[in-house]
Amino acid sequence: MPRLTAGARHRVAFTLNGKPVSLDAEPRLLATDALRQQLGATGTHVGCEHGACGACTIQIDGEPARACLTLAVQLEGRDVRTVEGLAPAADRLSVLQATFRRHHALQCGFCTAGILISLDAFLRTSPNPDEQELREVVGGHLCRCTGYTAIVAAALDAAATLRGEPASSVNRDPVHV
Amino acid sequence: MKPAAFDYVRAQHLDEALDVLKQQGGEARVIAGGQSLLPMLNMRLAKPAVLVDVMGIPGFGEIRREGDAIVVPAGVRQAKLLARLGLATEQPLLAAALPWVGHYQTRARGTVCGSTAHADPSAEIPLCLVALDGEIRLRSRKKRRSLKASEFFTGMMVTDKAEDELIEAVAFPAAVKGAGYAFREVARRHGDFAIVACAAMATADAIHVAVGAVADRPERRSYPLLEGSALDDALNAFAWELDARDDIHATARLRRDLVRSLGREVIEEALRCRA
Numbered sequence: 001m002p003r004l005t006a007g008a009r010h011r012v013a014f015t016l017n018g019k020p021v022s023l024d025a026e027p028r029l030l031a032t033d034a035l036r037q038q039l040g041a042t043g044t045h046v047g048c049e050h051g052a053c054g055a056c057t058i059q060i061d062g063e064p065a066r067a068c069l070t071l072a073v074q075l076e077g078r079d080v081r082t083v084e085g086l087a088p089a090a091d092r093l094s095v096l097q098a099t100f101r102r103h104h105a106l107q108c109g110f111c112t113a114g115i116l117i118s119l120d121a122f123l124r125t126s127p128n129p130d131e132q133e134l135r136e137v138v139g140g141h142l143c144r145c146t147g148y149t150a151i152v153a154a155a156l157d158a159a160a161t162l163r164g165e166p167a168s169s170v171n172r173d174p175v176h177v
Numbered sequence: 178m179k180p181a182a183f184d185y186v187r188a189q190h191l192d193e194a195l196d197v198l199k200q201q202g203g204e205a206r207v208i209a210g211g212q213s214l215l216p217m218l219n220m221r222l223a224k225p226a227v228l229v230d231v232m233g234i235p236g237f238g239e240i241r242r243e244g245d246a247i248v249v250p251a252g253v254r255q256a257k258l259l260a261r262l263g264l265a266t267e268q269p270l271l272a273a274a275l276p277w278v279g280h281y282q283t284r285a286r287g288t289v290c291g292s293t294a295h296a297d298p299s300a301e302i303p304l305c306l307v308a309l310d311g312e313i314r315l316r317s318r319k320k321r322r323s324l325k326a327s328e329f330f331t332g333m334m335v336t337d338k339a340e341d342e343l344i345e346a347v348a349f350p351a352a353v354k355g356a357g358y359a360f361r362e363v364a365r366r367h368g369d370f371a372i373v374a375c376a377a378m379a380t381a382d383a384i385h386v387a388v389g390a391v392a393d394r395p396e397r398r399s400y401p402l403l404e405g406s407a408l409d410d411a412l413n414a415f416a417w418e419l420d421a422r423d424d425i426h427a428t429a430r431l432r433r434d435l436v437r438s439l440g441r442e443v444i445e446e447a448l449r450c451r452a
């Protein structure tokens with residue numbers, strides 16, 4: 001049976017945003033620290049380190065997960081996605097990222113990576129969400145800047161765009177360029 | 178906030194997990210979804226010598242029916258049970274209560290059995306187990322045993338589980354024909370732990386109501402079909418028996434008020450929903 005001993009570092013291999021990666025981790029290393037400090041993927045933020053704020057949310061095999069409540073060794077063999085993996089190309093935003101920008105759904109941006117990751121996972125399984133459902137998803141995150149209204153509007157707009165509908169007229173025009 | 182050092186065992190068979198618990202019981206902790214354990218490790222409220230991950234044990238990930246019981250093994254995440262096809266008719270109480278267990282993000286990781294083992298007095302899954310008179314199936318290297326929910330939960334985050342045992346599965350009775358079910362909860366925000374949570378089941382001749390987040394564990398009472406002031410009196414007596422305490426979330430008086438009002442609401446709704 002694979003028993004990973006406390007003091008030693010153990011090789012952990014997984015897929016990060018489509019690319020194979022590996023690192024050496026003590027069993028107690030958190031996924032947040034593995035991503036940020038060992039792999040340099042600092043897009044995933046760290047706030048509370050006890051599951052309450054949502055800043056560290058990543059996707060593991062397509063499902064949202066608090067990276068601060070995940071051990072690096074639990075990522076072995078998994079398909080991990082972080083905010084760095086959302087944009088289709090270096091100079092192009094994803095639909096959701098673009099609606100966040102259009103609706104001013106972020107100010108300081110501390111919470112944004114986690115919220116994008118949650119909404120990206122949710123919209124994939126629920127392409128036709130209502131506002132209430134989106135508020136519940138966003139309810140798993142703390143944002144101290146926006147008041148959430150713009151985040152929900154951006155998510156509704158992204159869902160409509162992803163369904164191929166003409167984008168909503170609400171807040172459609174960029175306020176400034 | 179970083180955990181203290183521990184060994185990590187990824188159990189590939191149930192026997193492997195049970196061996197570690199047998200050898201190192203008091204020093205070992207099962208890790209399932211990690212949504213309650215990791216905060217405790219990060220804050221060093223728990224410092225186990227070894228974690229036994231049960232999520233890879235074959236057969237632990239699939240929900241099954243055994244006659245009238247919905248059997249949920251240790252590897253089943255809360256989101257999976259909530260997404261079960263037909264759950265709203267198979268057991269309406271679970272379909273109503275599960276959306277209140279934490280958030281979309283924590284339900285994607287947290288397990289049904291993990292919540293049961295954690296035995297937080299305000300947790301919804303233990304409340305459903307008590308309300309429905311469900312069963313907890315325990316397993317050690319030596320033996321298997323099965324307890325009623327009312328025997329399993331013995332206090333605030335304390336259960337009858339021995340150090341060398343793990344929860345293999347929990348079993349929820351499926352909806353009884355002709356019975357109605359209802360769930361209500363009051364929390365500061367959706368996703369926060371309940372200030373008071375109530376679950377009810379009504380049949381042709383009886384009402385069962387269970388209350389979470391007030392006493393040190395979920396409590397259940399059964400009544401004949403009471404109405405009007407007789408029902409108010411019964412709920413008032415129940416509210417006082419729970420021995421509510423003041424804490425930073427709510428006063429004892431607010432909690433008693435909520436038991437009386439939510440209790441009535443869930444009972445009335447369960448009576449109305451009888452199919």
Ligand SMILES: Cc1cc2nc3c(=O)[nH]c(=O)nc-3n(C[C@@H](O)[C@H](O)[C@H](O)COP(=O)(O)OP(=O)(O)OC[C@H]3O[C@@H](n4cnc5c(N)ncnc54)[C@H](O)[C@@H]3O)c2cc1C
Nearest residue numbers: 051207209210211212213214279287288291292294300344
């Ligand atoms: C932000 C946040 C909000 C939350 N809100 C709520 C809420 O509103 N309501 C609610 O009920 N919960 C809530 N929770 C906790 C819930 O998400 C957890 O999933 C649940 O309490 C524990 O399940 P787990 O699978 O994550 O267990 P773990 O965290 O892995 O384990 C919890 C405990 O149970 C033991 N254990 C786990 N599985 C077994 C087993 N099969 N046999 C024996 N022992 C076992 C572990 O050793 C540990 O002591 C919240 C959590 C977070 C982070």
Ligand code: FES
Nearest residue numbers: 047048049054068
């Ligand atoms: S840092 Fe993980 S939820 Fe706050």
Ligand code: FES
Nearest residue numbers: 107109143144145
């Ligand atoms: S944008 Fe600042 S916390 Fe959300």
